[in-house]
Amino acid sequence: xxxxxxxxxxxxxxxxxxxxxxxxxxxxxxxxxxxxxxxxxxxxxxxxxxxxxxxxxxxxxxxxxxxxxxxxxxxxxxxxxxxxxxxxxxxxxxxxxxxxxxxxxxxxxxxxxxxxxxxxxxxxxxxxxxxxxxxxxxxxxxxxxxxxxxxxxxxxxxxxxxxxxxxxxxxxxxxxxxxxxxxxxxxxxxxxxxxxxxxxxxxxxxxxxxxxxxxxxxxxxxxxxxxxxxxxxxxxxxxxxxxxxxxxxxxxxxxxxxxxxxxxxxxxxxxxxxxxxxxxxxxxxxxxxxxxxxxxxxxxxxxxxxxxxxxxxxxxxxxxxxxxxxxxxxxxxxxxxxxxxxxxxxxxxxxxxxxxxxxxxxxxxxxxxxxxxxxxxxxxxxxxxxxxxxxxxxxxxxxxxxxxxxxxxxxxxxxxxxxxxxxxxxxxxxxxxxxxxxxxxxxxxxxxxxxxxxxxxxxxxxxxxxxxxxxxxxxxxxxxxxxxxxxxxxxxxxxxxxxxxxxxxxxxxxxxxxxxxxxxxxxxxxxxxxxxxxxxxxxxxxxxxxxxxxxxxxxxxxxxxxxxxxxxxxxxxxxxxxxxxxxxxxxxxxxxxxxxxxxxxxxxxxxxxxxxxxxxxxxxxxxxxxxxxxxxxxxxxxxxxxxxxxxxxxxxxxxxxxxxxxxxxxxxxxxxxxxxxxxxxxxxxxxxxxxxxxxxxxxxxxxxxxxxxxxxxxxxxxxxxxxxxxxxxxxxxx
Numbered sequence: 017x018x019x020x021x022x023x024x025x026x027x028x029x030x031x032x033x034x035x036x037x038x039x040x041x042x043x044x045x046x047x048x049x050x051x052x053x054x055x056x057x058x059x060x061x062x063x064x065x066x067x068x069x070x071x072x073x074x075x076x077x078x079x080x081x082x083x084x085x086x087x088x089x090x091x092x093x094x095x096x097x098x099x100x101x102x103x104x105x106x107x108x109x110x111x112x113x114x115x116x117x118x119x120x121x122x123x124x125x126x127x128x129x130x131x132x133x134x135x136x137x138x139x140x141x142x143x144x145x146x147x148x149x150x151x152x153x154x155x156x157x158x159x160x161x162x163x164x165x166x167x168x169x170x171x172x173x174x175x176x177x178x179x180x181x182x183x184x185x186x187x188x189x190x191x192x193x194x195x196x197x198x199x200x201x202x203x204x205x206x207x208x209x210x211x212x213x214x215x216x217x218x219x220x221x222x223x224x225x226x227x228x229x230x231x232x233x234x235x236x237x238x239x240x241x242x243x244x245x246x247x248x249x250x251x252x253x254x255x256x257x258x259x260x261x262x263x264x265x266x267x268x269x270x271x272x273x274x275x276x277x278x279x280x281x282x283x284x285x286x287x288x289x290x291x292x293x294x295x296x297x298x299x300x301x302x303x304x305x306x307x308x309x310x311x312x313x314x315x316x317x318x319x320x321x322x323x324x325x326x327x328x329x330x331x332x333x334x335x336x337x338x339x340x341x342x343x344x345x346x347x348x349x350x351x352x353x354x355x356x357x358x359x360x361x362x363x364x365x366x367x368x369x370x371x372x373x374x375x376x377x378x379x380x381x382x383x384x385x386x387x388x389x390x391x392x393x394x395x396x397x398x399x400x401x402x403x404x405x406x407x408x409x410x411x412x413x414x415x416x417x418x419x420x421x422x423x424x425x426x427x428x429x430x431x432x433x434x435x436x437x438x439x440x441x442x443x444x445x446x447x448x449x450x451x452x453x454x455x456x457x458x459x460x461x462x463x464x465x466x467x468x469x470x471x472x473x474x475x476x477x478x479x480x481x482x483x484x485x486x487x488x489x490x491x492x493x494x495x496x497x498x499x500x501x502x503x504x505x506x507x508x509x510x511x512x513x514x515x516x517x518x519x520x521x522x523x524x525x526x527x528x529x530x531x532x533x534x535x536x537x538x539x540x541x542x543x544x545x546x547x548x549x550x551x552x553x554x555x556x557x558x559x560x561x562x563x564x565x566x567x568x569x570x571x572x573x574x575x576x577x578x579x580x581x582x583x584x585x586x587x588x589x590x591x592x593x594x595x596x597x598x599x600x601x602x603x604x605x606x607x608x609x610x611x612x613x614x615x616x617x618x619x620x621x622x623x624x625x626x627x628x629x630x631x632x633x634x635x636x637x638x639x640x641x642x643x644x645x646x647x648x649x650x651x652x653x654x655x656x657x658x659x660x661x662x663x664x665x666x667x668x669x670x671x672x673x674x675x676x677x678x679x680x681x682x683x684x685x686x687x688x689x690x691x692x693x694x695x696x697x698x699x700x701x702x703x704x705x706x707x708x709x710x711x712x713x714x715x716x717x718x719x720x721x722x723x724x725x726x727x728x729x730x731x732x733x734x735x736x737x738x739x740x741x742x743x744x745x746x747x748x749x750x
Contacts, residue, residue, distance in 0.1 A: 091115045095233060099240040102247065104408060108240055109140035113210075116233050117142050120226055122214045123193055127237075128163055129200070129208040136163060136209070147191045147213050155190035162187040163209055166197045170206040172234075173197045174227050177216050192216075196226055198234035202242050210234050248409070258286050259417060266425040270432040272296070276306040276395070279422045283397065284308040287414045289365075293398040295327035296426070302327040302396055322357040327396040329353045330368040334390065339366040340405040365401035369419045373427030394426040473731025480733050481667070481722035482649060485695060486640035488670065488705075488717040492631035494602050498620045499595035502526035507612040509627060515600045522598040522615060522626055529596075533589050540582045547575045604631040607715050630715050638668060638680055638703035640721045641695040645740060650701075653725045654685060666703045668721040673711055680705040682723070 098111050109127050117125045124143030128136050144150075149159055165187045166173050174196055175181060175189040189195045193213040200208035212230055214223075262282045266275060276294040284292040291309070295302040303324045307313050313320055329350045330337045341364060343351045358366065370393045397419055502524030509521040550572045557565055608614075608627035615626060642650055654664050663681035670676065684702040692698050703721070707713055732739065 088119055091119045095236055099236040100243070102244075104406075105244070106140070108237075112233075112237055112240075113140050113142055116210070116230070117212065120196075120212060120214060120229065122196075122212050123147075125210065125212045127208065127210055129241075130167070136160075136167065139208075143213070147193060149191060152190075158186060158188045158190050162189065162195075163197070163211070166199055166209055167206050170199045170201065172199065172227050172231050174223055194218075194223065194226075196230050198227070198230040200234050200241065201238045202245065207241070208237070210237065259421075262286050262418070263421055266421060267428070270429050272426070272429040272432075273305060275425050275429040279397070279418075279425065280306040280308040283418045283422065286418055287399055287411065289399050289411075290402050291400040293323060293400075294422075294426075295324060295331075295396040295398065297393070297395070300328075302331055304398075319357070319360045322353065322360055323398065326350075326353045326357050326366075327368060327398060331370050331393050331396050334370055334393065336370065337366070337368040338407065340364070340407060361400065361402075363400045363402055364405040365399070365407070367397075367399040367415065369397040369399070369415065371395040371397055371419060371423035371426055373430075374420075374424045394423060394430050397422055470731075473734070474729050476730045477727040478730040478733045480649075480725045480728040480736075482642070482646045482725055483720065483722050484640050484642040484646070484698075484701075486638050486668070486701075486703075486719050486721050488710075488713070488719055489637060489639055489715060490630040490632055490634055491637050492602060492604065492634040493715075494600075494604070494629050495625050496521060496598060496600065496627045496629060497623055497625045498522075498524065498598065499622065500524065500526060500529070500592050501620065501622045502529075502596055503619050504615045504617060507615050509606045509608075509611050511606055511609050511611060513606045515604060515606060515629065517600055517603050519600045520597055521600055521606075524596040524598065524620070526593075526596060529589060529592060533586065533593070536582050536586050536589065540579065540586070543575055543579050543582065547572065547579070550575065598626065600629055602629060602631060604629040628715075632713060632715070636705055636707040636710075636713065637683070638666070638701075638705055638719060638721065640666065640668075640701040640703055640719075640723070641692055641698035642701055642723065643695075644689045644697045644699055645744075647689075647699050649725045650699075650723055651685070653723075654682065656726075665724040666701075666721050667724070668703070668705075668719045670710070670712075671718040671720070672714065676711065678705065678709055 092115075095112055095115050098108055098115075101108075103111070113125050113127055116122075124141070124146060126141040126144055127139045129139045131137050138144075149155055162173075162175065162181050165181050173181065174194065176194060177189060177192050179189050181187040191213065194216045196212040196214055198210045198212075199206045200210060210230060210233065212226070214226060218226070262285075265282050266278050268278070269275060276296060280292045280294050284290075291307065293304050293308070294306040296305045301324070303315070304313065304320050304327065307320075315321070326337075333347070333350070337346075337350065337354070339354060339358070343355060346354065354366070357363075372391050373394055397415075399415060503526070504522055505525045506523040507521070508519075508523075509515065515521065550568055553560070554565070554568050554572065560568070606627055607630050611627045620626065650664075657664050666680045666682060668678055668680065670678070680703040682701055683704045686700040686702075689697050689699050701723070728736075
């Protein structure tokens with residue numbers, strides 16, 4: 017029905033157009049046949065038989081009146097059906113108020129409901145801004161007092177435009193509309209108000225009909241809220257039974273993984289969803305540890321990885337995520353991760369709830385809690401539905417309860433799991449049989465043996481060697497690189513070829529350089545012609561005026577300077593042209609594999625390595641890459657032996673001959689640590705070797721080397737890595 021219908025006329029002012037108003041022709045709701053049709057209907061019926069002042073009868077289109085009545089009946093029937101349904105509160109308010117405003121042909125309306133803390137809150141409104149209530153704080157205050165007066169009295173009220181409430185000068189209607197106010201009762205207690213903004217001008221009987229209709233509609237909204245409260249009580253009673261079982265199961269043990277699996281499986285039954293997953297913290301990330309209905313999970317699957325990334329992204333915000341099909345207004349990092357997961361799982365509803373430990377102190381003293389850092393999140397609860405994306409109050413309530421108790425259970429499990437030496441205490445608790453009478457002698461013997469081993473680890477010396485990897489190389493070697501950029505035209509080198517110093521290896525061509533040289537030669541030729549012309553003109557100085565002679569002399573000097581510049585550029589380009597021929601700097605052997613196939617007719621850049629040349633007939637050495645963390649022991653041993661004029665021994669083994677051990681001596685230790693690929697941050701040790709002792713000489717053969725660092729207790733040698741880790745990572749902070 018259109019909201020621009022004319023208002024219901026009063027008893028003394030009826031017209032054919034006005035009698036067709038929806039409010040004037042309403043019937044009682046079909047769902048409540050015992051209710052009276054109300055003054056609005058009665059006045060509409062009477063207005064059909066009234067006469068104008070001139071004595072002529074009022075002609076009414078009976079069919080239009082019947083159609084209007086039927087539309088009103090349909091709207092009332094829809095409202096009654098909506099009140100008996102279990103629709104969401106927001107959907108009910110929207111459908112209810114829209115139909116009531118349409119039935120009364122009103123300008124707008126609002127629904128005000130008392131909250132749990134007895135504050136009157138606006139639940140839904142239509143065209144509230146058109147009333148002008150938001151224009152001034154004084155108008156809002158007077159309107160608020162009017163609402164409180166209706167709520168306190170529990171009786172409907174009709175207030176004319178800019179009029180005050182009976183018996184209260186402060187409470188008033190500050191709008192230009194006729195206010196119809198009906199109280200919403202739940203079990204005989206006024207818990208809300210339905211407010212209708214009606215256009216003024218109708219007669220008293222019509223206005224009373226409006227108010228009676230509104231009262232009947234308020235009864236319907238009261239029935240809906242009462243039924244909803246009863247459903248909540250029933251759901252809560254069922255929830256408490258399920259919750260008792262849930263709490264008993266999740267707090268049954270303190271094993272972290274077992275608690276996570278229990279929360280996932282029991283939580284799915286309590287929340288009434290399709291799947292529940294639990295993600296636990298691992299460093300700065302969260303990893304899915306349990307999925308309802310699954311005994312084990314495959315961490316390598318794309319779904320589990322995407323779900324873990326989603327949990328990590330959501331927990332970083334510390335706010336829950338509710339996805340019902342739309343990613344609007346989400347942070348980009350969450351939206352991208354969520355979309356990737358939904359594409360895999362096809363879930364219609366996804367909820368990610370960060371789980372926090374219980375904070376009793378914060379509940380006792382909220383002021384002190386605000387000054388403390390936020391609590392550490394102990395996990396993430398992930399709820400999914402695959403065929404339904406609706407979010408109702410029951411789901412939110414169940415999820416809140418599960419989240420609260422899950423956070424408490426996981427926090428207890430985390431605290432228990434993080435106790436110092438917990439595996440040892442568990443083992444001792446399970447090993448009480450060791451001190452029983454029959455096993456006591458065996459236990460004493462085992463303890464004595466353990467004591468003997470411990471003493472040996474501290475007293476018995478052992479050779480202390482630090483292991484590192486490296487390669488075998490000739491001492492004389494060179495990397496051949498391009499001095500200028502160009503395209504390879506010819507490659508004279510090949511793998512294994514013996515070359516001499518200054519022997520041509522690669523020929524390059526640079527067309528840009530050739531073009532530049534030709535341009536310079538052209539410029540030089542043109543400059544020479546101009547110089548000849550100027551010199552010829554200067555040779556006949558008697559025919560020239562002094563100023564012309566001076567100008568030509570200056571031009572000649574400029575041309576000579578240009579010639580010198582071009583000559584210099586030509587010399588530089590010719591030198592670069594010579595660099596297009598790449599030669600060997602040493603006598604040696606090419607060790608690069610398939611060098612011609614890798615280079616021929618291909619562009620190379622200046623500084624690019626083309627090949628490697630070594631001199632296998634010369635001395636050989638090891639390049640040992642010692643980790644930086646072990647260089648303290650190596651340097652101390654190196655200085656100690658240098659003071660005694662002794663060499664630091666290195667034992668090594670070739671990867672090509674793993675059964676043979678060879679020895680060498682450290683010749684040099686670099687004074688800088690460098691990052692070398694897979695070796696990490698290392699210090700280079702150059703080790704002299706006797707190539708005659710080696711069965712095979714292959715450049716860049718991998719070796720495993722041990723540097724002799726003297727003698728240490730056998731326990732120190734065995735647990736050296738553990739000792740250094742504790743010193744660097746634990747003792748450093750004390």
